[in-house]
Amino acid sequence: MNGQPPTTSTRPARAPGAAGGFGLGVGRVLLVSRPALWVNTVGVLVTGVWLTGELFSASPALWALLAYLTLPFNLLIYGLNDLSDRAEDALSVRKGGWQGARLRDGEAGSLLGWTLALNVPFLLLLAALLPAGALAVLLLSAALFAGYSVPPLRFKARVLLDGLSNVAYALPLVLPALTLHRPVPWLALLALCAYSVGKHAFDAAQDVDGDREAGLVTTAVRLGVPGTARYALAWFVLAAALLWPLSRLSAAALLLVCGGMAVWLLRRPDVRTAARLYPLSILSPWVVGGVSGVQLVYLLVRGTF
Structure with missing residues (x-):
């Protein structure tokens, strides 16, 4: 103690979430x-x-x-x-x-x-x-x-x-x-690559207006919603074709779910439709992956994979 009165800090308190590190x-x-x-x-x-x-x-x-x-x-x-x-x-x-x-x-x-x-x-x-x-x-x-x-x-x-x-x-x-x-597994890898490119395009369709307003020139912005739907559909068809020799059921599931989403968007090509279809797009990996996974597990358990 030095006998001096305590001083009050004049530094402003940090707002919640304003700290660096692990704030x-x-x-x-x-x-x-x-x-x-x-x-x-x-x-x-x-x-x-x-x-x-x-x-x-x-x-x-x-x-x-x-x-x-x-x-x-x-x-x-x-x-x-x-x-x-x-x-x-x-x-x-x-x-x-x-x-x-x-x-x-x-x-x-x-x-x-x-x-x-x-x-x-x-x-x-x-x-x-x-x-x-x-x-x-x-x-x-x-x-x-x-x-x-x-x-x-x-x-x-x-x-x-x-x-x-x-x-x-x-x-x-x-x-x-x-x-x-x-x-x-090269064929499965190529199929998943094609699916990933198509899904990115499909999901980006709902952001066309916002990205254009923000000055972003993405594939979806350049193609517009109708062109993006066609572009995504082409990648989904390619992915299904690559999957076909491995599992016809998985290829059919991908075409039905992902191809179906793209066709739906192509029939009603606007941002609102893309936004309404987005939850289904989120579920598509669960559906297609579930179909493929059940088959793989079945074959592994039987020892026939």
Whole structure:
């Protein structure tokens, strides 16, 4: 004690969420990672395990991959996207809920801190566990997702590259084969790549007006809603054709669900129809993946795969 009266700090208090580092709450971080879409990463990896001929694997590398492709990897995908799209998201009526967060003032630094803290340690661990080929594919997938959102590449604002870069969603399919030194399922990979490009275009149709207003020239903006519906349909047909030799039932499910969505949008080619069909698009990986997964599990249990 020096006998001086206590001083009162004149620094302004920080607003909630304004701090850098980890000021963002866990619930908010989960919202940014869009748990409804985790099936696009986790489901693909699990399907890849089944395509190696195993129902489960005791490989520590695959279990680490499974954990990484939940919150950390999806925070990389959607966190970077939300950081780069703050201006566009402010104009989007569908952001701010389960379809994606609308970042508040001061949350950017905290979100970036969470993204780095959850991804860097996992990537270092996986670098020690994975064979070189598997690690290269994982890093390529992460780089494509980062390039989709982050300048100067920002594939999202580049015609054709916005959808083609979404093959990143398909790449985890081959990680189990590369990790366990099994044959790579090339035909299934190509089918999933085609599906991913088509689905990106279809989902972007609902954002045509908002992206155009924000000055973004995407494939969907360039083609318009009718052209985007035709473009997506062509990719869905290609995906089904590639799946046909592997599973006619899976190919038929993809055509029925995804092709049906594109045809519906083509019949009523406007942004409102695209927005109404979006929940079905979210469910499409569950439906098509479920049909394929049940077949794979059945064949594996019978020992006939």
